[in-house]
Amino acid sequence: MLVSPLRLWFALFVLYLALDARPARADVSLGGHFAVNLDHGNVHLGADALIPIKQITPRVQLALWPNFAHVFIHDGRDVELLGFDVPFAFNALSDVVIPFVAPGLGLSIGDETTVKVNAIGGVFFHVGRVRPFTAIAVRFVRNTYTDLLAGLLIDL
Numbered sequence: 001m002l003v004s005p006l007r008l009w010f011a012l013f014v015l016y017l018a019l020d021a022r023p024a025r026a027d028v029s030l031g032g033h034f035a036v037n038l039d040h041g042n043v044h045l046g047a048d049a050l051i052p053i054k055q056i057t058p059r060v061q062l063a064l065w066p067n068f069a070h071v072f073i074h075d076g077r078d079v080e081l082l083g084f085d086v087p088f089a090f091n092a093l094s095d096v097v098i099p100f101v102a103p104g105l106g107l108s109i110g111d112e113t114t115v116k117v118n119a120i121g122g123v124f125f126h127v128g129r130v131r132p133f134t135a136i137a138v139r140f141v142r143n144t145y146t147d148l149l150a151g152l153l154i155d156l
Contacts, residue, residue, distance in 0.1 A: 033151025044071040116141035
């Protein structure tokens with residue numbers, strides 16, 4: 001079986017990141033978030049960790065963002081979301097206001113377990129050890145769901 005060009009480019013990108021010698025800052029952050037689904041009005045509460053992995057350039061950082069959320073469904077069974085997102089943070093304009101994009105994968109666990117694809121964009125506000133954030137998350141799982149998130153991370 002031949003390797004698709006997209007998988008080849010992804011593998012080369014991962015290899016580049018692995019061989020690059022610039023480590024990221026070691027500030028692991030833990031916290032939580034509140035979100036409201038813009039399609040159905042359901043709310044969810046979640047827990048987050050942000051783990052810096054690689055300083056790609058002096059102004060772009062790659063991190064890992066494992067997260068868990070409990071979605072309160074007002075007319076059905078509640079759902080758990082497990083996510084593993086990969087944020088690219090761009091602190092080109094400021095060290096305080098840091099926009100990011102975060103593609104990722106996860107699981108939606110309800111009546112059945114389904115794989116989901118996440119596309120997240122937002123802003124971290126880095127003030128000392130505290131990092132509030134806001135984001136829009138589009139989740140592709142059977143249907144498309146859009147969530148508005150607000151959260152707080154604390155650097156350990």
